[in-house]
Amino acid sequence: MKQRLKAFFTPVRIFALTLFACIILALISIFSDTVSQALRTGLDTVIVPMQKGINSLGGVFYDHAVNLATREELEQQVTDLTGRIEDLQEENQRLAQDAYELSRLRRLYALDEQYASWPKTAARVIGSGSDNWDMEFTIDKGSNDGMRVDMNVIAGNGLVGIITEVYPNRSIVRSIIEDNSYVSGMLSSTGQICSVQGDITLMESGQIRVTDFSADTDVKAGDEIVTSNISDKYLQGILIGTVRDISADGSQITKSGTITPAADFENLQEVLVITTTKADLTGDGS
Amino acid sequence: MKYRLYQIVLIFVFFIVQTVFVPFIRVSGNGPELLLLLPVFFGFFGGPVNGIFVGVLAGILADVYGGTLLGTSAFLFVCFGYMSGKLLENVEQEEFFFPMMLTVLSAFLYECAMWFVLFVLHNRIDAGFFFTRKILPISLYTLAAGIALYFPVRCLDRKMRAAAGRGGKRNEKHLS
Structure with a gap:
């Protein structure tokens, strides 16, 4: 046998x-x-x-x-930063006044809950996708730490991505620069809706594509794009990035261009996970 | 048995290096596919069956942690392992050129398959971009990694083979 x-x-x-x-x-x-x-x-x-x-x-x-970074570099940074602190202090005073006024107005509109700052938890990036074709990465927190699918992930002040898979001790985050990623965005100044899509041909230069601005939108390089109010996965108002260039499409109905993301995808080590999902806010979903 | 255990451990080590270190040495988003080296090398060292064994394990590991459908990489890695074992059956064990040829060929086919599965099927062909910016650079980078890792892996493999009391590939052929 x-x-x-x-x-x-x-x-x-x-x-x-x-x-x-x-x-x-x-x-x-x-x-x-x-x-x-x-x-x-x-x-x-x-x-x-x-x-x-x-x-x-x-x-x-x-x-x-x-x-081991050189001393000169650091000294240069100190002078730069001192200058910036002065600018920011001035700006801060102005913003504090605005914030006071805003909170008063919000109370009037009973919008507190929707705009309250979201609870966040920090996580460490422990691995990236093992192949060359996607920009998924792994963070060291999973369902045991309360992670759930569709939680938004940010780093610094910019949107990084969204949790797509959760395991007991780790989660997979799909970043917004990945090719099949789609985020509904809007112009922070006027609220005009657009689509933000990752594109593998732009990944190398660290840019993402923005499409579907209506042709009459007044948008120019340097404008900020945030997540929109109509997105069903992303919380409203998270900074995605700034417009790098924009031009009218061949059809003259829409405008499209590229965005420089606010988050630094090259050196992603620690990220913040927002533990509230959009589904929690809108009340559908568990 | 001991030899198989060594192969499994080596696959895990390569996988950890691939996920933890390769992101730091990527050039414009492209890094070497280290796991792909294993079935090609072991097919050459130990014959087709060895290549298949290493290929299926490394491939499943790559699939489980990669973005593609479970079984895709396993399928391709098994093919590479078998191909390497069969084509290089009568090549001298001291040979360096032929396994490297097969490494770059396998990497090229693997990246073409990835392009096909992830983009061509979704009607985004853009061949110029993918060949010049993804497929060729990754293949060459994998070849460079193969050149760097070939001698260490071969040296280790010979030691383990001797320790486990296994002969070369001719011995294996009789066994299977």
């Missing part, structure tokens, strides 16, 4: 059987997520601790390298 089994398993037959198994696996995962979910959860117990460990090791070296 053993002999016959051995005679049956020639390399060609093993090859054919493995390919067949791969196709079956693909077919199963088209129709249900259970296999891939189970595999991922199982592998996570091995891989996430290893990734975390290596990342913290890398962090030590990185910090050391940063400490």
